[in-house]
Amino acid sequence: MTETDPRRHIPRTDRLLADPRLRAASTGVGQARVRAAVRAAQDRARSGVIAPGAVLEEALALLPGRAGAIRPVLNATGVVVHTNLGRAPLSPTAVEAVVRAAGYATVEYDVASGRRGPRGAAVLDALSAVLPGDARALVLNNGAAALLLAVTAVAGPGREVVVSRGELVEIGDGFRLPDLMASAGARLREVGTTNRTRLADYAGAVGPDTGCIVRIHPSNFRVDGFVGTPDVEELTGLGVPVVVDIGSGLLAPDPALPEEPDATTALRRGASLVTASGDKLLGGPQAGLVLGDPDLVERLRRHPMARALRVDKLTLAALEATLREATVPVTAYRTADPDTLRARADVLAQRVGGRVRRHDGVVGGGGAPGVVLPGWAVAVPADLAGPLRAGDPPVVGRVVDGELLLDLRCVPEDQDRTLARQVEAVLSP
Ligand SMILES: *Cc1c(COP(=O)(O)O)cnc(C)c1O
Numbered sequence: 001m002t003e004t005d006p007r008r009h010i011p012r013t014d015r016l017l018a019d020p021r022l023r024a025a026s027t028g029v030g031q032a033r034v035r036a037a038v039r040a041a042q043d044r045a046r047s048g049v050i051a052p053g054a055v056l057e058e059a060l061a062l063l064p065g066r067a068g069a070i071r072p073v074l075n076a077t078g079v080v081v082h083t084n085l086g087r088a089p090l091s092p093t094a095v096e097a098v099v100r101a102a103g104y105a106t107v108e109y110d111v112a113s114g115r116r117g118p119r120g121a122a123v124l125d126a127l128s129a130v131l132p133g134d135a136r137a138l139v140l141n142n143g144a145a146a147l148l149l150a151v152t153a154v155a156g157p158g159r160e161v162v163v164s165r166g167e168l169v170e171i172g173d174g175f176r177l178p179d180l181m182a183s184a185g186a187r188l189r190e191v192g193t194t195n196r197t198r199l200a201d202y203a204g205a206v207g208p209d210t211g212c213i214v215r216i217h218p219s220n221f222r223v224d225g226f227v228g229t230p231d232v233e234e235l236t237g238l239g240v241p242v243v244v245d246i247g248s249g250l251l252a253p254d255p256a257l258p259e260e261p262d263a264t265t266a267l268r269r270g271a272s273l274v275t276a277s278g279d280k281l282l283g284g285p286q287a288g289l290v291l292g293d294p295d296l297v298e299r300l301r302r303h304p305m306a307r308a309l310r311v312d313k314l315t316l317a318a319l320e321a322t323l324r325e326a327t328v329p330v331t332a333y334r335t336a337d338p339d340t341l342r343a344r345a346d347v348l349a350q351r352v353g354g355r356v357r358r359h360d361g362v363v364g365g366g367g368a369p370g371v372v373l374p375g376w377a378v379a380v381p382a383d384l385a386g387p388l389r390a391g392d393p394p395v396v397g398r399v400v401d402g403e404l405l406l407d408l409r410c411v412p413e414d415q416d417r418t419l420a421r422q423v424e425a426v427l428s429p
Contacts, residue, residue, distance in 0.1 A: 009052035010045045013038055021060055029064050037062040049390045049426075061392050074419050076397040078375060078407030080333045081248075081365025083172065085396065087279040087286070088365075089329045089410075094284065094321040101317035120316040126323040127291065130251050132268050136297040138290040138306070139319060143247065143277035145309040146288030147177065147214075148184055150243045150273050153303045154296060155211020157185030162205045162240075164197035164229055165190050167216040172366060177216055177245070186211060195223055199230040203238055212241040212272070217261050219247035220366035236270030241296065244271040248367040249282035249289065256335065257281075257368050263291050272296055278319055280365045283328030285318035287311055333410045334363060338374050344408045344416055345376040352423040354380040354406075361409045377405040380423065387426035395422045 016022060016038045026034040041058035044050045050058050075085050090098070101107070110117035118124075120139060127137035140146050155161050161181055168190065170176045178188055189210070191201040202213060213235050235242045250262035260281070263274045273296055278287030288309075290300055300306060311319075322328055345356045359377030362368075377398075385404045388395040397406045411419055 007046055007048075007052065010042055011052070011055050013042070016041075016056060016059060019056055022056075025060070025063050033064055034059075044390060049387050051425075058392070072393050074393050074395045074415060074422070075410040076377075076395055076406040076408065076419065078359055078361035078373070078377065078398065078405075078409050079364035080330055080361060080373070080410055081280050081363060081367055082410070083365050088283045090285060090318055091283070091322065091325050091328050093325060094318040094328075097317040097321035098285075098314045101313045105313055105317075107313040107316065120311075120320075123316050123320045123323065126320060127251075127289065130264075130323075131291055132264055134294055135267050135292050136294045138297050138301050139278070139311050139316065140288040140290065140306070140309040141311055142286050142288045143245070143249075143275060143280075144171070144175070144177075144180055144288065146275035146277075146290045147243075147245050148180055149300050149303060149305055149309055150275055150290055151181045151186050151212070151214065152184040152305055153300045154241050154243060154273065155184070155186045159186060159211030160189040160205075160207075160209045161186040161211055162189045162191055162202060162213045163216065164192045164201070166192060166194050166197055166223065166227075166229065167214075167218055169216060169218050169220070171220065181214065192229070195225070195227045197229045199234050202230065202235060206238050206240055210240045212243050213238065215242065215244045215271075217245060217247045220369060222369050232266055232269040232271050236272075241272035241293075242270065243273045243275065245275045247276060248280040248363075248365070249276035249278060249284075251282065254281075257363075257371060259370075260368050263289075267292055273300075278315075278322075280367050281330060281334075281363070282322065283325075283330035284322035285315045287315050287319055329412075333361075334373060336361075336373070336375065336409050338376065341375040341407075341409055344413065345378050348406065348408065348416065348420055348423075349378045351420045352378070352380065352427060354378045357405075359405055359407050361407060373409065375407060375409050377407040379403040379405055384423070384426050388422060391422045391425065393418065393422070395419055 022034050037059045040062050041055045045052045045055050073085055075082055081087050108116055108119045124137045168178045189205050191205045244266045246261040250260055252264045253262045266274045273292040276289045278284040349356045357379050359375055361373035361375050363371055382399050382402050382404045385399050397404045
């Protein structure tokens, strides 16, 4: 270390620990955690991630409670439903609803009568209101739970679930939907081939042992060319319940996503039940929706397993707010105007240097593969990626061809300045 090395100025541990705010913190979280935060902050200064003068603030920010392990991130990847960054960001109204529900709240209580009320009735009504006919809804922990309970309650143990070989998909992290359905005790009856399955394939497999037909939207990949499967409408003629897992949770068709299935269309075409996630294109909290035939939905609701898969009050509150929203962040980001994105990128590039270049965003979250969302990014040196991730808030971009691309599509506009500040901080620590 030379005389001029800024690391000489990293504050010493005893001096930091004497700070009144850190002393106060140790009564709350304990001396060991405070020391660990101080050490981590000093390490960051030593490796040049933060300035020596920022060590105290950094240590405070790293304290548990102040900064839990899950921290907000600026998503500059252009990936709208980013699985590793918490999928859909909640709208401000949904966040407020979560906070309101966090204490004692009217989750299963009717204030008028002072008696127990139906759990989550407002959400279920809001869903039914936008669905065709007399379709009812049930909210579960996630999309996988929705499919699991649907197969368990509709087919039942030991009965057959007829499914196309083109739809036996892995949804991520090694989890495979056929294994999920098998874990419900159902016997999978695979029909057709990877690329083509005909109505006759289904018809030949349906018999006295059939519990249901399951259609799964192969949401995270595309097969082009010599492909084909019968429409849901044709399958409903086979006389057994048809469960359609649409995946991403569009409630109605979206012209911008022509290949993405939606609940309304599937139900109109005769699906008995539709299952979907709440935190993909619907833009709400992690949840699983089961929508459709009132009797089947009631059967699922009364199934013993339903209790193990149910959602908490925070989810119900966030989902209800999401359904009332005119536009959720996921939709706003997905449909962001390229010219506005360009203008924001220009401002960022002017502030931090870097080149503005075209960059297409994607829907992500295993949804709408192949759909490109035209936009722009600011290209900065790739070696900024690590320091930017280490900041608070961390900025996550995409390293492409030796450059770090910062795409503002999924950054709330009022955070542009914060992002610029973070880049400036790592450019001149
Ligand atoms: C995402 C997805 C699931 C799983 O939903 P989770 O909410 O992640 O549990 C199931 N099926 C399809 C088709 C999906 O796209």
